[in-house]
Amino acid sequence: MSGQYFSDSYVEETRLGFLFLRSHTWQHRVLRVAIDDLRSLFSEPLPESPVVLDAGCGQGKSFQYLHTAFTPAKILGIDADPLSLQLSAEEARRRGLNVELIGSDCADLPLADASVDMVFCHQTFHHLVEQEMSLAEFYRVLKPGGYLLFAESTEAYIDTWVIRWLFRHPMHVQKSAAQYLDMLGNEGFHFTAHNVSYPYLWWSRAKDFGLLERLKLVKPKPFGEREETLINVVARKPLSALIEGKAS
Template sequence: MTSPATHWVKESPFGIWFLNTDMWQQRVLKRALDELDSLLPADRPGYAAILDIGCGRGHAFRMLDQRFHPAGICAIEIDEALIGDAVRQAEHCSSPVTVTVGNAEALPYPDQAFDMVFCHQSFHHIVQHEKAIAEFYRVLKPGGTLLFAESCRKFIHSFLIRLLFRHPMHVQKTSDEYIALIRQAGFKVDRNAISTPYLWWSRPDVGALEWFGFGVPENREETLLNLVAVKGL
C-alpha cells in the first residue's frame, strides 16, 4: 500500500510512541470522548455508520463501538505504518470495522455515507483545513454529527510540543478560528455544544502554577477544543 499523495506532517518517533501509551488513551482520547458524549443531545439519534478520521492505531474503535453500537465503523489513516495495529484493534469490536489508507482532504467515500464523523487530535496534522472540513460535511448524512476534538494553536506552539512532536505550524488555529471554519463549511454549532477544557497537560507550565496554589487564568488563549457540530437537514 502507498500513502495518498497529499500535504501532511508525519508525527515524530516520540509522538508515535506516545500515542500508544495508556496516558494517551485514558487522559487524552477517553477524556475527550467522554466530554463529546456529554455534549450530544439527550434525544440524539442512532449512529449506524461512523467514520473515524486519522484513526492511528485504532484505539478509539472499542470506545466508539461500546458507546454508540453502530452497525459499522469505517476508519481512515494516512500513515500506512499504523494500519496493521489498527486492523488488530478492530478485531476486538462487536461492530465490523473497515480500515483504509487514505487522505482526509479527499475521502474515498460517497456523499452522505455516515451518521457520525469522529475527528480526534488529527486535524492539526492536516495542511489543507478547508478541503478536509468540506469533506467531513460531504460524507455526512443530513442531520449527521461531527465530533471534533482538537489541540489549538497555543498548545501546538508551546515549547515542549514543538520539541517532542511534529506539526504543520503555519496552519494551526485558535479555538475561535476552528469554530468559524466549521460553521463556514455549513455545520451548525450551538454554543452549549462547545467546550474548551484547560487541562493541566495542555498548559505552557504543565499545571505547575495551579499546583503551587495560583489560580487558572480566566483571560487566556484556549489550548483545547471539543465540540459537536450538526449537518443541516
C-alpha cells in the same frame, strides 16, 4: 502519493509521538475523556446504530471508546499512514469490533456522499495541511442531520516549545478556538454554545502542564481570561442540506 503515505502533504510524526499514541495516558487521559465530553454536548438524542467515520484513526485506540459511547453499526477508520492502519487492524481484531480500514487523505475521502452518520475527528485536524478541503469532505460524506465530533488542540498549545520539541506539526495551519469555530460555521455546520466546550485539562496547559497551579504557586485563569488550548464541538450538518450544496 508521496513516498509510503496515502497523502502528498502528510506530516510524519516523531518516533516519540508515535509511541505516545499507544500509551495508557493517551487512551485513558486524552481519548476517553474527549469522547465522554463530546457525548455530553449533543442537543438531540444520539443516532441509533450509526456508521461512524474515525478521521485520522491512528493506531485504533479510539475504537473501543467509540463503541461504548455510540454503539455504532460500523466504524470506518481512515488514516494516511500504512503502519498506523496495520496497528488499527490489530486493535480492532483484539477488541472484536467491526471496523473497515481505508488508506486515504482526509482531503479526498473515497466515500460516497451522505454515507456516514458521524465523523469523529479527534486531535487530527491540526495535523492536516489541506484543512478547508478536509472539512468540506467531512461535510460531504455526512448524511443530512449527521454530526461532526470535532476535538482539537489550538495554536496556543501546539506552538509551545515543549510540543514543538516533542512532536511534529504543520505550524502554518494552526488556529485558535475562535478560528476553528469560524471554519465550522463557514462550511455550513450548525452548533450553539451548548454544543461547544473548552476543556482545561492538565496536559493541555501551555508551557508547564499545570505544574505551577498544582503546586499552588499560581492561580488558574478562569474561562474568558485565558487563551484556550482545547476545543470540543458537536456540529451538525443541517437536515435540509443538499448533496450538491450547503443547504436547500
